[in-house]
Amino acid sequence: MALTMETMTDEQxxxxxxxxxxxxxxxGKTSSGGSILDLFADDAQVFFPKWGLASxxxxxxKLFGxxxxxxxxxxxxxAHFNWIFSGSDVIVCEGTSHGEHRDGPWRAGVPAWGAGNWCDVFEIRDxxxxxxxxxxxxxxxxQDTARYPWLKSRV
Structure with a gap:
């Protein structure tokens, strides 16, 4: 990680x-047409469940691909995001999403136990x-319902 060069506000x-x-x-494209990777420090880290830690x-x-x-x-x-600011370089965003996976569509809340709810913990500096x-x-x-007995009656 690089030395801190600029002070940023929570809103920034x-x-x-x-x-x-x-x-x-x-x-994967930013509003200026660049790559999402342009938003990351060279030595950044990203964790994604069932993939692990990318450094x-x-x-x-590779992880995003x-x-x-x-x-x-x-x-x-x-419009439904919840933001938590720590007073440091760390911020947290809790939100919902919808979309289509190769195995089918999803929408937060449909069903209530399904995908679509998420939380990201960011460290942003400079x-x-x-x-x-x-x-x-x-x-x-x-589709991964067989391993969870409480979902059998809900599917």
């Missing part, structure tokens, strides 16, 4: 996080994402 950090989420909705832009690109290859579309519900841990159910299409 939030703007970087929103740009990151909108890039997913736009097939550096090359691994992050692997996950992205399973998605036909995704839309985040920006206008770059240093770290983001993504917490969600990667079974977007809700």
């Amino acid at each position: 950090r939030k703007s970087v996080a929103v740009e990151y989420l909108k890039a997913f909705d736009n097939g 550096g832009k090359d691994e992050i690109g 692997d996950v992205g290859d399973t998605l036909k579309s995704i839309s985040h519900h920006y 206008w770059k994402i240093q770290r983001v841990y993504i917490y969600l159910d990667p079974d977007y299409a809700g």
Whole structure:
């Protein structure tokens, strides 16, 4: 991680996080037409469930490619985000989404136990994402029900 060069406000950090989420909705392209990877520090880290920890832009690109290859579309519900600011470089965003996975569509709340609810923990410094841990159910299409006895009566 690089030394801190600029002081950022929480709203500025939030703007970087929103740009990151909108890039997913736009097939990996930022609002200026650049790559989502442009939003990351060279030595950034990203965690995604069932994939693990990616370190550096090359691994992050592989993670996003692997996950992205399973998605036909995704839309985040920006009006419903909950933001938590820590007073440091860390911010948290809790939200919902809908879209289409190669195994089928999903929408937060349909069904209530399914995919679409998520929480991201960001560390943003010097206008770059240093770290983001993504917490969600990667079974977007809700097909992994056999291993959960409480879902058998709901499917």
